[in-house]
Amino acid sequence: MSISTRSFTVNGKTYTPPASPVVVICLDGSADEYLDATMAHDRMPNLKKMTLAGYRGMVRGALPSFTNVNNSSIVTGVTPAVHGICGNFFYDTNRKEEVMMNSSEYLRAETILAAAANAGRKVAVVTAKEKLRDILSHKMTGIAFSAEKANQAQEATHGIGNVETTLNLKTPAIYSADASLFVLRAGVALIEQGLGDFLYLSLTDYMQHTYAPEDEPSLAFYEAIDHELGRLLALGAVIGATADHGMNAKQKADGSPNVLFIETMLTEQFGNGFRVICPITDPYVKHHGALGSYVAVHLPEGVDETAVSDWLQGQPGITEVHNKARAVHLLEQPEDRIGDLIVLSARDVVVGRTPAHHDLSALDSGLRSHGGRYEEMVPLLISHPLTAAYRSKALGDPRNFDVFDFTVNGTHHN
């Protein structure tokens, strides 16, 4: 059956897909250094081929540099200000409670995936973590399942049943390299079996939280990713890949986590009533202890916002403090979900709430994390040559959430 090339428009942008399978990949946590290290060992021959034939460059992600935020941006093509997902967690000031944002009820924009399906593409979404599935498959006709719960997928609810036998893949452990490799292997199998021709494959960053770029397990992981890229290329796919965020070590010289507990600090300095939200918090804390480089602060009644902001800005390790207006303008945040102050920390520093809120004993090894400015820049990788217009676009301020645009609209693929 031929592949639909019908144009569709979503969130103000028109996409005209090629007659080839389109595969967009979110290489979760892939700081550029991971690619550099593995490529220096000649262990990513397919990525090398891709970048020589196509494009490799750096793009700016959405802030906070977290997974849900950037996956939401990638599948909608817009900023968090528009799609509304600004973390895994936020404090709902109306309901006066802390709320998980992993549900599509919080998504305020349509997705490219749903629109592609409506335009006749066979859309398939595979994500490592179940938490992302609901947002990514919002209003979408097609296949959507997670590696984490692959063996629970049902035809009626996931567009596919019996995943393990249909795709000949075992459901992996979530804290493993296989959780990500499963996603890519499932993508290959879906194309091979004619079950998908417009794919979004979203990996998980357990490996990057755990290993530095030169560590052998990381090199082997990226080598295995490269193997699947080769299989996708062999199937004639037009591939675009980017990352949701980078990754940096956040530890002191002795290897212990380098944490500023912001709620504790503010309480000591200004008194009670501060509420600090760590939007990285999710049910999967083993690899980062809910510590990232970005928190939101809700101020108690009557406290002087400027005094708090100025004091925070003067603390070593704090790199940015923004009030609501500036966070909306500069960090592209949704005004109603971010609290009073947004605080970002340095390349090697994470910000937390209070010591009691973070179980550091759950960390496997040294702390590596993300969320701030130093994890904002990520790679953009395109398998096919860019058109002149998109080469020019790449010389501006391209974003990681332009990846569908670059892949679908920006390539010479015939």
Added chain:
Amino acid sequence: MSISTRSFTVNGKTYTPPASPVVVICLDGSADEYLDATMAHDRMPNLKKMTLAGYRGMVRGALPSFTNVNNSSIVTGVTPAVHGICGNFFYDTNRKEEVMMNSSEYLRAETILAAAANAGRKVAVVTAKEKLRDILSHKMTGIAFSAEKANQAQEATHGIGNVETTLNLKTPAIYSADASLFVLRAGVALIEQGLGDFLYLSLTDYMQHTYAPEDEPSLAFYEAIDHELGRLLALGAVIGATADHGMNAKQKADGSPNVLFIETMLTEQFGNGFRVICPITDPYVKHHGALGSYVAVHLPEGVDETAVSDWLQGQPGITEVHNKARAVHLLEQPEDRIGDLIVLSARDVVVGRTPAHHDLSALDSGLRSHGGRYEEMVPLLISHPLTAAYRSKALGDPRNFDVFDFTVNGTHHN
């Protein structure tokens, strides 16, 4: 004659050099993408060898991300707050005039180079541009000359005469790839002839201002750099290389420069009397038109600093505005040389003074420049394996101006 391994201490740090030639290189304007692109073409085999045997990672430069600032940091090992050089230019509020800062009279710290010479090393400095020579050779016994004026070097003043015949190299044109390659070739010749065993080689960024990473002239340039790295490795050198700043395209979709003229904007909004200093300004304007992503603003008497700051912060393309206290704390600036407000612009935006202050017709091609936050992160490349302590240090917030420390103190080189 044997090479001195006597320790020396400068600016609070002790250096214990190896008995091998030490070569530290500033790859001016080398955003990591330049290395990625050339390595993907297999045209940097020696750098590849170096990074497999030694180290490749990203480090944070000094701000503003300009050449003089970072060269001064590299040779002193300290921030601009300590060494005092915060641009090519500043407004001296006592003398009430705009002053060039290319002279060592403005340098407030001792250099590692002078200290190494005092400890018995044969120190040699080769810089592409003459403007840097005075600062880099401050109080130093040894050889110091520029590619630009190589044929004018004198034994009495430069520690070497007849450079062209002694080193068998022709003085290059300053706006050329050769201006940088000359520096590396001179380094090779100095070691070969026993004239230097502790070298600082500082290139120029004309090529990066002019070409994007994938452009053939840039690939050929980095390939030629790699050839000289190979010659230095063959001579047994311990090599550390970093960059002073990255490089980004600063242009609109139509290829025209993407400029905010800050003095013009402030005058229109708040009236006369503003003075905007572009610290990138120097006698070499052909490649950037004195436009970078960082300016200093001196306010007229009586104007409300907060009002100006808030207004600037709200303008599209402006990413950071800091008052003096914050610029000192956060950007590590010398308090007496920076004016009232520091303004940084986006990845694709430069800030200028007024249209009359910038000759855009002098630009060879599209505008590529630096100076801001998006040119802050640069590569660190070390030829030999890092010790455990320096591998750990690299997992923190290492700086480009730690390059002598990493190279001299941080390597296993026997």
